[in-house]
Amino acid sequence: MSDTTTDTTGDDLEPVEEFRARARTWLAANMPPLGDGWNDRSDERRERERDLQRTLWSGGFAGICFPREYGGLGLTNEHQRAFTAESAPYDMPFSLNVPTLGILAATLLEFGTHEQKLRHLPAILRGDELWVQFLSEPSGGSDLAGCLTRADRDGDVFVLNGSKIWSSAAYASDWAMCLARTNWDVPKHRGLTMFILEIHQPGVTVEQIRQVDGTLEFCQEFFDDVHVPADAVVGEVDDGWTVASKLLVHERLAVGGGSPYTSGASIGHDGGGADTMIADLARGSGRAHDAHARQLVAEAHVRQMVAGQLIRRITQGMATGAMPAPAGSLIKLFGATNVMRRSEIALELAGGAVVAWPPGEPGPGALAGTASLSRQGVSLGGGSNEIQRNIISERLLGMPREYAADREVPYREVRRGGSSR
Numbered sequence: 001m002s003d004t005t006t007d008t009t010g011d012d013l014e015p016v017e018e019f020r021a022r023a024r025t026w027l028a029a030n031m032p033p034l035g036d037g038w039n040d041r042s043d044e045r046r047e048r049e050r051d052l053q054r055t056l057w058s059g060g061f062a063g064i065c066f067p068r069e070y071g072g073l074g075l076t077n078e079h080q081r082a083f084t085a086e087s088a089p090y091d092m093p094f095s096l097n098v099p100t101l102g103i104l105a106a107t108l109l110e111f112g113t114h115e116q117k118l119r120h121l122p123a124i125l126r127g128d129e130l131w132v133q134f135l136s137e138p139s140g141g142s143d144l145a146g147c148l149t150r151a152d153r154d155g156d157v158f159v160l161n162g163s164k165i166w167s168s169a170a171y172a173s174d175w176a177m178c179l180a181r182t183n184w185d186v187p188k189h190r191g192l193t194m195f196i197l198e199i200h201q202p203g204v205t206v207e208q209i210r211q212v213d214g215t216l217e218f219c220q221e222f223f224d225d226v227h228v229p230a231d232a233v234v235g236e237v238d239d240g241w242t243v244a245s246k247l248l249v250h251e252r253l254a255v256g257g258g259s260p261y262t263s264g265a266s267i268g269h270d271g272g273g274a275d276t277m278i279a280d281l282a283r284g285s286g287r288a289h290d291a292h293a294r295q296l297v298a299e300a301h302v303r304q305m306v307a308g309q310l311i312r313r314i315t316q317g318m319a320t321g322a323m324p325a326p327a328g329s330l331i332k333l334f335g336a337t338n339v340m341r342r343s344e345i346a347l348e349l350a351g352g353a354v355v356a357w358p359p360g361e362p363g364p365g366a367l368a369g370t371a372s373l374s375r376q377g378v379s380l381g382g383g384s385n386e387i388q389r390n391i392i393s394e395r396l397l398g399m400p401r402e403y404a405a406d407r408e409v410p411y412r413e414v415r416r417g418g419s420s421r
């Protein structure tokens with residue numbers, strides 16, 4: 001870490017406004033301006049983001065809210081927010097935020113052993129390790145506790161067999177947190193264990209899945225007798241549900257734009273360049289003076305402002321204990337419905353420009369059209385909208401729990417597709 005890092009131990013925290021001024025000067029001197037292609041999901045872009053993360057690290061601005069003993073700066077949410085605001089005009093390692101920093105590093109920080117954290121957190125903050133979640137399975141993702149991938153203890157290792165799916169960019173990632181069943185004789189939530197898994201090793205096959213927008217980011221993995229060291233367990237054996245549940249809290253915050261562990265404006269949540277894009281679409285289609293188009297532009301802007309305030313209110317509420325962890329579902333649900341509505345607005349404003357453009361000149365309309373193909377993803381990834389609504393009604397509003405026939409039944413006896421294991 002560079003000499004520019006301020007000593008922030010004990011009460012001697014650098015004042016936020018001094019930190020902000022120092023960040024502003026450093027960003028201007030070291031980070032490239034935000035240009036087109038920040039949301040490109042190509043391999044080249046991913047490598048560029050690793051380099052951007054390395055730049056943050058060597059400049060002493062990586063991991064603002066991570067503890068100093070694991071390579072971070074040990075500063076507060078306020079420092080992070082100040083840095084994020086200052087970084088808005090610059091290109092940043094956006095895709096490292098989710099899932100690596102905001103979800104997996106956050107979960108490791110909470111449940112990992114000291115050795116696991118020392119080994120991985122500085123490497124993550126240096127941009128050397130990209131992480132992914134191996135949670136969803138071909139048999140279904142919403143019922144996460146219905147996991148069928150198994151890990152059987154054999155001396156110093158667990159032997160992993162099964163399959164995971166919908167893992168974002170697993171082929172280009174280095175490590176995963178993988179949920180597997182270690183006990184079939186207890187009800188489904190009580191027999192799971194979370195593992196740290198090296199992705200590129202014998203027995204792990206990663207296949208990329210082509211999406212409707214032409215991308216190959218999603219993967220399916222197959223595990224054939226993969227040996228996982230026993231010291232790669234995160235939390236306790238058979239208590240993986242505790243880890244997974246908290247991982248999902250981090251995910252809802254990170255996907256909703258409210259994680260303290262992510263850095264850089266999250267476009268689509270707090271404004272960034274997105275509102276300019278919506279206004280550009282209205283101008284591009286010659287409708288900047290049209291009353292209905294102007295209402296749509298204003299609606300998109302108001303939604304962004306509400307999103308920013310909601311994120312701030314709920315993250316502060318959760319940080320102070322005034323709101324319980326499931327409140328993160330409010331941010332996640334609002335974020336997902338907001339992205340969907342903004343996509344509809346963009347399509348309406350752009351008109352024909354979303355489907356046809358001059359050869360070699362894809363404008364904002366083309367971007368909006370392509371983005372609309374994957375807009376449904378935000379209402380599934382990190383738990384679907386229906387699941388968020390279940391959480392809000394059951395765990396925030398105290399409504400009765402959804403009926404589950406398998407809740408107290410040993411998982412071995414639960415019928416799945418007409419068979420039991």
Ligand SMILES: Cc1cc2nc3c(=O)[nH]c(=O)nc-3n(C[C@H](O)[C@H](O)[C@H](O)COP(=O)(O)OP(=O)(O)OC[C@H]3O[C@@H](n4cnc5c(N)ncnc54)[C@H](O)[C@@H]3O)c2cc1C
Pocket residue numbers: 099132133134135136137139140141142143164165166167168376377378380381382383384385386387390402
């Ligand atoms: C962009 C994106 C990124 C993702 N990244 C990852 C990743 O990195 N790692 C990973 O493991 N997974 C990832 N996923 C998978 C994601 O977690 C699952 O898609 C999600 O949990 C839903 O699971 P499913 O697709 O199997 O749908 P299912 O669980 O089969 O659900 C199908 C439909 O039924 C509804 N439904 C299911 N159960 C209920 C219920 N109890 N009450 C009401 N409605 C219900 C759902 O809302 C949904 O509409 C990603 C998905 C997306 C879209």
